[in-house]
Amino acid sequence: MAEETLAEVVKNPSHVLFLHPSDNPNNLLVSELMNAENYAHWRKAIEVALIAKNKLGFVLGDRAKPTTTSPLATQWDRCDKMVISWLLNAVIKDIGQSILFSSTAREIWLQLERRFGEVDSTKLFRVQRDLCLISQNNLSIADYFTQIKKFWDDYNGLISTPHCNCGVKCASLIAAYKLVRDKQLIQFLVGLNDDDKIARGGILMMKPLPNIDQVYNIILQEEKQ
Secondary structure: OHHHHHHHHHOOOOOOOOOOOOOOOOOOOOOOOEOOOOHHHHHHHHHHHHHHOOOHHHHHOOOOOOOOOOOOHHHHHHHHHHHHHHHHHOEOHHHHHHHOOOOOHHHHHHHHHHHHOOOOHHHHHHHHHHHHHOOOOOOOHHHHHHHHHHHHHHHHHHOOOOOOOOOOOOHHHHHHHHHHHHHHHHHHHHOOOHHHHHHHHHHHOOOOOOOHHHHHHHHHHHHHO
C-alpha cells in the first residue's frame, strides 16, 4: 500500500512532491542572479518561480519533512535538493559558495533573509532621494513611468507593507493602500512636464481619482496627439 501511495504522489502534477521531467538541477528560475544589492527584487522573482513549480513551501517551511519511516521521505529529499540546486543557480558565485553546505532549502532561505533582508538605511535613503528628484524632463511618458515605477517597487521592497489577518475586507487596510496609490499618482503627476498641465489639471479634478494605470494611458494618449 505504501508503494502505491508513493506512486500516486509522483504521478500527480498537483502534488507538492511531484517533479516534472523537465525539472533538473540546472534550471535557471530567474533572469537576474541575486547579489548584495537586489535581494528584494530577487526574492519576489524567485517566489513567483517557486509558486509556478509548486515548491514555495520548501523554502517557507510549510512542507515539513516526513518521518524517516515514511515512504515519502526519499521523495521529499529529492524535491528539497532540487530546490537547493535552483537557489544555488539563482545567486552569484560568491553567495552560492557561502550557502553550498546548507542542509535544506529552508535553511538557505533563512540565511539569505538574515544577511540581505534587513532594511539598509542607506538603500532606503537612496531610493527615497531618487523618488524626490525624479521628473520627466527629456524622457518619453513610457520611459518616465517605467523609471518611477521601478523606484516605487524598490521602495516597497525595503519597507514593511501593512497586512491584516481578520479574514474579511479590512476598511483600514483598504484605506492605507488607497493612500499609497494616491500618493504615487500625485508624485507621477508632479514630475510631468508643463506640456501636460492641461491633462494633469483634468485628472486632478476627477472624483474619485483614477488609478495610476488609467492616468498613464490618459497622458500617453495626450503625448501621441
